[in-house]
Amino acid sequence: MTRFLLFIDLLSAWTGKCFGWLILVLTFGVSYEVFMRYLLNAPTTWAFDISYITYGALFLMAGAYTLSRNGHVRADVLYRLWPKRMQGVIDLILYLIFFFPAVIAFIWAGWNFAKMSWMFKELSIFSPAGVPVFPLKGLIPLTGILLFLQGVAETIRCIICIRTGDWPQRLHDVEEMETAILAEQKYQREHSGENAASGKGA
Incomplete structure (x- = not known):
């Protein structure tokens, strides 16, 4: 079961990290537009489209990764x-009542939305450049599928937590600085207490 959970986590991570490179495309596009618009007085016709398409793709495809x-x-x-068991029960109920129905609706609506966009080879209406937007809309149902798979993994985690009283293993690769600082302070408190106890015993 752990292998299955980690496989879904890895799939979500791989997808999120691949699309994470779009942040470089987004940064380049915005920087280039600022340079052209304010220094050369020659704004581009495509920068706005590229920025919202890349940001939209990044936002969509990072959802399952963030959930993992x-x-x-x-x-x-x-x-x-x-207690962890109660956390698992609450999470399980919320996944079943809210998460899965919403994601299934998202896949269904997203599929119809993307299908129409691909049929007409939809182009952007926000600029004369006519940048294609149908590939972005094709990501909507794909995002829903990835979220559904990750939701299955999270549901299994809830069941394991309810049974064992502890949350199962989860992949970690990035951590907020605040979390790292709190963990370091907790470690120092625990070890300072142990050192004080050993000093008294001596």
């Missing part, structure tokens, strides 16, 4: 104080 890292925003004022 448990990185989505949650109101955990009370949640973090609950």
